[in-house]
Amino acid sequence: MEKHVNFGSRMGAIFAAAGSAVGLGNIWRFPMLVGDNGGAAFILIYIMCILLVGIPIMVGEFVIGRHTQSNMIDAFRQLAPGKWWRIIGVMGIGVAFIILSYYLVVSGWTLYYAYSSFSGALSNPDCDYGAFFGDYVANPWLSLISAVVFMLMTHLIIIRGVQEGIEKCSKILMPMLLLIIGILVVCTFSMPGINEGLTFLLKPDFSKLNFSVILAAMGQAFYSLSVAMGCLCTYASYFNKNTRLVSSALSVSSIDTLVAILSGFIIFPAVFSVPHVEANAGPGLVFQTLPYVFNMAFGNIPILGYIFSGLFYVLLFLAALTSAISLHEAVTAYVLQNWKMSRKKASTIVSACAMTLGIFCCLSFGVLSHWTIFGLTIFDLFDTVSSNIILPLGGVLLALFVGWYLNRELVRQEITNNGEVSQRIFPIIIFLLRWVAPIAILSMFIKGLIEMFNK
Ligand code: PFF
Numbered sequence: 438m439e440k441h442v443n444f445g446s447r448m449g450a451i452f453a454a455a456g457s458a459v460g461l462g463n464i465w466r467f468p469m470l471v472g473d474n475g476g477a478a479f480i481l482i483y484i485m486c487i488l489l490v491g492i493p494i495m496v497g498e499f500v501i502g503r504h505t506q507s508n509m510i511d512a513f514r515q516l517a518p519g520k521w522w523r524i525i526g527v528m529g530i531g532v533a534f535i536i537l538s539y540y541l542v543v544s545g546w547t548l549y550y551a552y553s554s555f556s557g558a559l560s561n562p563d564c565d566y567g568a569f570f571g572d573y574v575a576n577p578w579l580s581l582i583s584a585v586v587f588m589l590m591t592h593l594i595i596i597r598g599v600q601e602g603i604e605k606c607s608k609i610l611m612p613m614l615l616l617i618i619g620i621l622v623v624c625t626f627s628m629p630g631i632n633e634g635l636t637f638l639l640k641p642d643f644s645k646l647n648f649s650v651i652l653a654a655m656g657q658a659f660y661s662l663s664v665a666m667g668c669l670c671t672y673a674s675y676f677n678k679n680t681r682l683v684s685s686a687l688s689v690s691s692i693d694t695l696v697a698i699l700s701g702f703i704i705f706p707a708v709f710s711v712p713h714v715e716a717n718a719g720p721g722l723v724f725q726t727l728p729y730v731f732n733m734a735f736g737n738i739p740i741l742g743y744i745f746s747g748l749f750y751v752l753l754f755l756a757a758l759t760s761a762i763s764l765h766e767a768v769t770a771y772v773l774q775n776w777k778m779s780r781k782k783a784s785t786i787v788s789a790c791a792m793t794l795g796i797f798c799c800l801s802f803g804v805l806s807h808w809t810i811f812g813l814t815i816f817d818l819f820d821t822v823s824s825n826i827i828l829p830l831g832g833v834l835l836a837l838f839v840g841w842y843l844n845r846e847l848v849r850q851e852i853t854n855n856g857e858v859s860q861r862i863f864p865i866i867i868f869l870l871r872w873v874a875p876i877a878i879l880s881m882f883i884k885g886l887i888e889m890f891n892k
Contacts, residue, residue, distance in 0.1 A: 439773065439780050441506055442599045443677045449604035450680055451688050452611040454672050456759025457663045458693040459614065461543060464753055465723045468701035470657055472637055475645035480698065482651055486658035487694060490877050492686050493869040494664045494832055497839035499682040500851040502673025508771040509667040512674070516843060525834045529667035530771050532827040534787075536666065537764040538794035539819045541591075544757035545583030545799075546724060549573065551750035559728045560743045570724045575803035584795050591761045592788040595769055596781050599675050603762055611692075614755045617748050618696060621703045624745055628734050630709030637709065638701045652881045659878070660824055661693055663760070665831035667767035674770070682852055683862055696756075703749070710734040723753070765791070794819075825889060829882040833875050840870030 444450040471479050505512040510526035517523060553559050559569075574580055594602045625631055663669060676685070704727070708714055711733045714726060731746035732739075765787060773783035797805065801814040810818050839848060845867070850856075852863050 439598070442675065444604050444672075444675045445600050446604075447680060447685075449600075449608055450672070450676050451685055451692075452607040453603055453675075453759075453763070454669060454685065454689045455692040456607045456611050457668045457672065457763030458661060458689055458760075459611075459696045460661075460663070460756050460760035461540075461547075461753065462657070462661050463693065463697040464700040464704075464756060465720075467657060467661065467697035468638070468704045469722065470653060471698075471701055472705065474650045474653060475642040476637065477639045477641035478643045478646055479650065479654060480639075481641070482646065483654040483658055484694065486651075486655045486877075487662070487690050489869055490655060490874045491658045491662045491664060492683075492690055493866050493874055494659075494836055495662055495669060495686040495689065496682050496852065496866055497835055497870055498664060498669045499673040499676070499686060500839060500843075500848055501835075502670035503676045503678075503680070503682065504847060504851050506674045508674065508774055509670040509767065510771050511774060512670060513838075517838075522834070522838055522842065525665075525831055525838060526667070528827050528831045528834075529665060529670065530768055532665075532823045532831065533667040533764045533767040534791060535794075535819050535823045535827075537761060537768065537787075538791045539798040539816050540757065540761055540764060541584045541588055541791065541795040542580070542798045542802075542816065543720070544754070544761055545580060545585075545587045546574070546720075547750055547753040547757050548587050549579070549583040550724060550728070551747065551754050554728075554743070554747040554750050557743070559746055560732055560739065562732070564728075564732075566725045566729045569728075570720075577800055577803050580799050580802065581796060584799050585792065587758070587761070588788055588792050588795065590758065591765050592784060594762055595765050595784045595788075598780060603766060606762065607759060610755050610759055614696075614752060614759075615692075617752045617755070618699050618703070621745065621748055621752065622699055624741065625703055625706040627741070628706045628710040629736070630711070630734070631706040633709040634704075634706030635702070638705050649884070652884050655877055655881050656824075656829075656885070659828065659832060659881075661697060662690060663763065665828055665835050666764070667771075668763035671767045671770045672763065679854065681854060681858055683858070683866070707731060707734045707745075821889070825885045826882075829878050829885065832878045833882070836870045836874040836878070840867060840872075840875075 444453065501512050501516065505515045507515060509529040510523065513523040513526035558564070594606050596602065707727070707730045711730045714730055727749070728746060731749065732742045735741040735745070768787045769780070769784045772787060773780055776783070798816045798819060801808065801816040806814055808815060813821060849863055852866065853860050
């Protein structure tokens, strides 16, 4: 079994955690929610959710991880021996494994689209983008190969370990991701739809705000920060004793929110530059609408469209990779610490099992599309159960555990680094964890359940 290792630098720790948070959700889901729900008014509500619910839970997870120096399951075993609280750890690692197996599939798509952009397939003026995507996902070999290649990349990073693998890669990939976003944002200023795009995104429309919108903002904040899934707890177990937990949580959330908002600056000016294009959400937008839009948006300078499209899919791929690394590590750390085996062996077992489930998710877009449970394909089932049920439930329990159960002195020592950091924020975090976060997430959870059964 490997001996416990910490991240070598504060920067490395923050980039790794930010890498987990910044993912596909920031780039395709956040901008759409903003556009549909009141523009800047939604951004404001979202930031409140991050501050009042997301950050306190993230700090709680950091406290648990750094104090126990363990994966999420063992962390709860240590902090509440023999108590049912350990279900939170089991849910966290379980959901990380499930998300990993379907995340692989979409991540594989990003890889294939980056390749197709650079090979020129996506800049062909005769390309029917809807059919291109449909044929690709229904082709069992092509989509499986993409997922396997993506899994191998993740695997190769994980087996190199915490410092040499995760930290080193995060320190390279995250700045690369931020640089690409910067370049793409600058490019959008040469698009004809820049003004309309920015107005759509930023004009505050407070009349659109209602309870549902607030809950949607919270759901997104929660998913976007990757809280309650074992990833951040595992990463915090590699924090050293000088890492400031609250300021790290603030840095990670700021990077995550910045990427989400900038993604809107990239997508909407492009969409508004091309007439008759609907800005619909999700895979349809990213894999069918956007390739077309990128191709057309630069009008008379097609080379710009080619570069823009290639960089955009590389951006998606990098975001997916850093998130997948954190999901993989959450499970691998548990396997290697519990079954006392080498990192290489543990990681191989996790990769093989996740890939096996991933195969079913992949095929659920083609030959297995008729396999449904409650009307959902395997892919949709994994996504719905993990994001709508296990995650919020884990979040509520985590907030209650840190807010009410965990020894207050222990939490104070962790948050203040044994008194080195100011104590002022401590009572605020405890209040938010005790009252605000559980009530807020429970409302979101109940609404999600009602919507699911009403479908
Ligand atoms: N936070 C990621 C996003 O916004 O896309 C998604 C994600 C990453 C979920 C890592 C879960 C996870 F463990």
